[in-house]
Amino acid sequence: MGKANSKLSREELKELHHRTRFEKSELQQWYKGFIKDFPNGTLDRNEFRKIYKQFFPFGDSSEFADYVFQVFDVNSNGQIDFKEFIVALSTSCRGETEDKLNWTFRLYDINQDGFITYEEMLCIVEALYKMVGTMVTLPPDEDTPEKRVKKLFDAMDTNRDGKVSLEEFKEGSRNEDSILEALNLYSGLV
Structure with a gap:
């Protein structure tokens, strides 16, 4: 190129x-x-x-x-x-929320099979927690990756099949303020 x-x-x-x-x-x-x-x-x-x-x-x-x-x-x-x-x-x-959700789903879907498992979500959230280190103080119900993932996964896996589809992810993310805030973290920077 x-x-x-x-x-x-x-x-x-x-x-x-x-x-x-x-x-x-x-x-x-x-x-x-x-x-x-x-x-x-x-x-x-x-x-x-x-x-x-x-x-x-x-x-x-x-x-x-x-x-x-x-x-x-x-x-x-x-x-x-x-x-x-x-x-x-x-x-x-600069993307729309829908574009950002699709991109973020691809991040969490580590094996690219079209679903996010609890284990995949845990891997990403553990990596996030390591990355921010002590920069962020979290509420007691989210102070470990496991607590955060359990909370998110339970909310997103609406059909209780042990995996989160793209549609479940999008719907769950729209109902979670912290995810929407994170999606817009870089908006307007460039």
């Missing part, structure tokens, strides 16, 4: 403008910065971890960064190219 170029091609620009919520001039600026920071045109897992560490210096963000990396790396090649990066950034910062 134009690894040696400091500008996107006309075709790439048109495609990304269509797929994201960025203006063409913004896309060119983001691309220029991406290539400056990652001259080979891709971002690997270790570089991604370093970025997360900058934002969460008081906890261990590596495990959570790995889960997010999996969602960014759409083609599962172990690298995030500019297209994957900017589409994910657009969703997280």
Whole structure:
């Protein structure tokens, strides 16, 4: 994807403008910065971890960064190219709630089978708790990952089949203020 170029091609620009919520001039600026920071045109897992560490210096963000990396790396090649990066950034910062819920579901659905199990949700929430460290004081009914997941999973698994479908996840998330707040955490940042 134009690894040696400091500008996107006309075709790439048109495609990304269509797929994201960025203006063409913004896309060119983001691309220029991406290539400056990652001259080979891709971002690997270790570089991604370093970025997360900058934002969460008081906890261990590596495990959570790995889960997010999996969602960014759409083609599962172990690298995030500019297209994957900017589409994910657009969703997280400028996407509609529906887009963000779909993206977040993919994060929690670790094995990508179309459902979130209790164990998958626990993995993500444990990684989140490690990442924020002592930065956040939680209420007693959510002060451990297990308590938080039990509360969320019980609320979301409405048909009690031991797994949460995309529709159950969306409905449950819409009824949980903390999830909606988290979805909008990056809105308007870029």
